Amino acid sequence: MTTETIIGETIDNYENFINPALAKLFRFMGLATVEWEAEGSIIRDINGKEYIDCLGGYGVFSLGHRHPKVVEAVKEQLDKMPLSSKVLFNKPMADLSALLAEITPGELQYSFIGNSGTEAVEGALKLARIHTGRTKVISTINSFHGKTLGALSATGRDLFRDPFKPLLNGFEHVPFNDITAIRAAMDDETAAVIIEPIQGEGGIIVPDDDYLPAVRKLCDDYGALLICDEVQTGLGRTGKMFAVDHYHVVPDILTTAKALGGGVMPIGGFTATPAIWEKYITSPFLHTSTFGGNPLACVAAIAAIRVLQDEKIVERSAKTGAYFLEKLHGLQQAFPDVIQEVRGKGLMIGIELTKEGIGGVLMSEMINKGILVAYTLNNPKVIRIEPPLIMSQELVDRVMKALAEAVEVAHDMIEDL
Structure with a gap:
């Protein structure tokens, strides 16, 4: 069975036997693929494309995937x-x-x-x-x-x-x-x-x-x-x-x-x-x-x-979180028209946007760059950052580079959102 067949059957099964609205949402978000394997802070789809997991299963994958x-x-x-x-x-x-x-x-x-x-x-x-x-x-x-x-x-x-x-x-x-x-x-x-x-x-x-x-x-x-x-x-x-x-x-x-x-x-x-x-x-x-x-x-x-x-994971969470927050505060100061506020403790971080429509742009850009994020369930203006607590500083830097590029795109579109 080819990868295209597996992807097609999986999406069809979502539409016919789970929820067609979910299938539509995943497609709209640029997620028309199938997760296949994962390790540490990285998820790979069926085609081998890698994603840095900055959502962490909404807090599930504190130790990363398959510790x-x-x-x-x-x-x-x-x-x-x-x-x-x-x-x-x-x-x-x-x-x-x-x-x-x-x-x-x-x-x-x-x-x-x-x-x-x-x-x-x-x-x-x-x-x-x-x-x-x-x-x-x-x-x-x-x-x-x-x-x-x-x-x-x-x-x-x-x-x-x-x-x-x-x-x-x-x-x-x-x-x-x-x-x-x-x-x-x-x-x-x-x-x-x-x-x-x-x-x-x-x-x-x-x-x-x-x-x-x-x-x-x-x-x-x-x-x-x-x-x-x-x-x-x-x-x-x-x-x-x-x-x-x-x-x-x-x-x-x-x-x-x-x-x-x-x-x-x-x-x-x-x-x-x-x-x-x-x-x-x-x-x-x-x-x-x-x-x-x-x-x-x-x-x-x-x-x-x-x-x-x-492995002193709690201490790592505090240290990596402080580093992440420092970088995000710098990005907020550079683009106050896009990012209203950055807040959080450890690696539970929220990026509040100035407009709700910006969230879709940022998420789409980040996903295209191989970074998985999502907004909080009760506040679509807030992008959450909840990566594995084992995330390295090098991966944080990669995420920040992608986010900075995505924010620039949103900045250029701000009047239309």
């Missing part, structure tokens, strides 16, 4: 026992939960291991409600916590919420980075505040340094729980193991996913303190998952965390 230590761990487990019987003790899940207790801040200790970030959020919301006996949950506008019914109720974007209303009762959305708004919404019926330490899909919005500590205090004052959604920010993305570490805040419940699987397996989880876990200890089958905590995903997560620690 050898993660792949080796999964291969070894595959020959032993891929899935759990669910009736005998599961050592990989136990080892992973112990490791999560070690790396998460404060007294966070008990974990439930699921399959995705939205599942982690669902579990965290359930835990908050059963622990407090309350139902009200405060979230933030333009937040993103997932698209299953409970997680979608917390997600702060009407575009995704409105088609599925009525959603779960008791959710209130307030502006992000506005402590006055949260204070006004808090009352004695509030079970939890769920918040991203840095808003991802909202446009890589970094809060003021005193914001999270103030939210923590409000939760304590009202007896509500603080849920920090670290699905995208966690495990080194922002230059700390967890983004809350920048603010010296310990949540009551912390969610993880994306990078947890080492770029090889899907996995998510939520971790809480012993006091908050009490109802689940009394009734351990209140929250379960058939595939959650499976050995394949757990050994991938263990290997991923060990790589983060042994």
Whole structure:
């Protein structure tokens, strides 16, 4: 079968059996090809064309693609026992939960291991409600916590919420980075505040340094729980193991996913303190998952965390992120008519454009030059940069060269956009 045949059949199958709108979008973006193999920070299509991955699976590929230590761990487990019987003790899940207790801040200790970030959020919301006996949950506008019914109720974007209303009762959305708004919404019926330490899909919005500590205090004052959604920010993305570490805040419940699987397996989880876990200890089958905590995903997560620690990936994220941000700030100063603002922490970076139409031009130019980027889901004016944390300075320079050329093209077209 020729490469052209494979590409044609794949696109036809998208159009006929997945979603024709997705196929149209990929074609429009200049992505009418098939991903074929990947390694480190590089993806190759079926024709062998190389792309530098600056999107990183929206935060999944923190260790790059197919990190050898993660792949080796999964291969070894595959020959032993891929899935759990669910009736005998599961050592990989136990080892992973112990490791999560070690790396998460404060007294966070008990974990439930699921399959995705939205599942982690669902579990965290359930835990908050059963622990407090309350139902009200405060979230933030333009937040993103997932698209299953409970997680979608917390997600702060009407575009995704409105088609599925009525959603779960008791959710209130307030502006992000506005402590006055949260204070006004808090009352004695509030079970939890769920918040991203840095808003991802909202446009890589970094809060003021005193914001999270103030939210923590409000939760304590009202007896509500603080849920920090670290699905995208966690495990080194922002230059700390967890983004809350920048603010010296310990949540009551912390969610993880994306990078947890080492770029090889899907996995998510939520971790809480012993006091908050009490109802689940009394009734351990209140929250379960058939595939959650499976050995394949757990050994991938263990290997991923060990790589983060042994290879000092978190420190690399901070250093490379600072270098990237410095270069991007320089580009913004040179082209203020194209780039309105550059912001972020570590290798979680947002480039806010002056016009929404510029995003399509930049993305098309970058893709043509072999750089994969995308805009944030809740703010099309913001191009996200979330490459593997292992990205070398040499690759950063290549990305910056391509971006500078793309910005020049956008600058020349600015009046028409």
